[in-house]
Amino acid sequence: MNRKTLHKIPYGLYTITSRKNGKYNGQIANALFQVTSEPPTVAISINKKNLTYEYIKASKVFSASILCDHAPMVFIGTFGFKSGRDIDKFENIKYKLGKTKTPIITENCLGYLEAEVIDDLSVGTHSIFIGKVVDAEIMSEEKVMTYEYYHEIKGGKSPKNAPTYNGSVDEEIKKEVEKMEKYVCKVCGYVYDPEKGDPDNGIALGTKYVDLPDDWVCPVCGAGKVDFEKE
Numbered sequence: 001m002n003r004k005t006l007h008k009i010p011y012g013l014y015t016i017t018s019r020k021n022g023k024y025n026g027q028i029a030n031a032l033f034q035v036t037s038e039p040p041t042v043a044i045s046i047n048k049k050n051l052t053y054e055y056i057k058a059s060k061v062f063s064a065s066i067l068c069d070h071a072p073m074v075f076i077g078t079f080g081f082k083s084g085r086d087i088d089k090f091e092n093i094k095y096k097l098g099k100t101k102t103p104i105i106t107e108n109c110l111g112y113l114e115a116e117v118i119d120d121l122s123v124g125t126h127s128i129f130i131g132k133v134v135d136a137e138i139m140s141e142e143k144v145m146t147y148e149y150y151h152e153i154k155g156g157k158s159p160k161n162a163p164t165y166n167g168s169v170d171e172e173i174k175k176e177v178e179k180m181e182k183y184v185c186k187v188c189g190y191v192y193d194p195e196k197g198d199p200d201n202g203i204a205l206g207t208k209y210v211d212l213p214d215d216w217v218c219p220v221c222g223a224g225k226v227d228f229e230k231e
């Protein structure tokens with residue numbers, strides 16, 4: 001079996017949020033799809049270890065905001081690689097309360113839907129929640145962030161917002177850059193690739209790991225340079 005085949009399945013990227021006892025939490029998820037059209041129903045797959053799972057299980061409501069392609073890594077990092085058990089993810093995030101009283105994230109997202117859980121199915125490590133959509137709105141006409149875009153572009157192979165990375169980069173510099181070593185964040189698995197730099201945080205393409213400023217932190221989880229090791 002070639003498990004890499006599974007990586008070829010296309011997805012979007014979403015923030016899934018819920019509530020419990022007056023508290024809010026949310027996470028990033030890629031597994032969301034529409035199940036039926038009448039009534040509009042969606043399904044999401046959530047890891048049982050996640051706090052969001054506990055909240056959805058308890059309140060039986062969730063909302064999903066659809067990420068747009070300019071959502072910064074630090075935003076994705078807050079929702080995707082940190083736990084609501086350690087931080088308040090909504091501290092510096094723009095949101096509003098929806099019909100289901102779940103927090104709907106209104107920044108870096110182009111639309112949202114709210115759902116009431118009508119069923120759930122336990123599948124090993126995850127649970128699939130089926131939700132009847134009770135409200136939905138489009139907030140902007142931006143482009144959606146696909147899972148592929150997140151890996152290929154935001155991970156930065158050719159970040160469109162890196163002005164240094166274009167057709168004029170000469171081949172020799174390119175080869176030099178390719179020789180440079182990658183470093184992996186031991187906390188979240190983010191890979192610092194000198195070929196890509198960290199354009200969200202002003203690190204130009206071609207910056208070696210050793211040349212990163214001492215106060216540079218993992219753009220995804222906020223871990224320091226010491227938490228990185230050679231890939």
Ligand code: FE
Nearest residue numbers: 185188218221
């Ligand atoms: Fe990290």
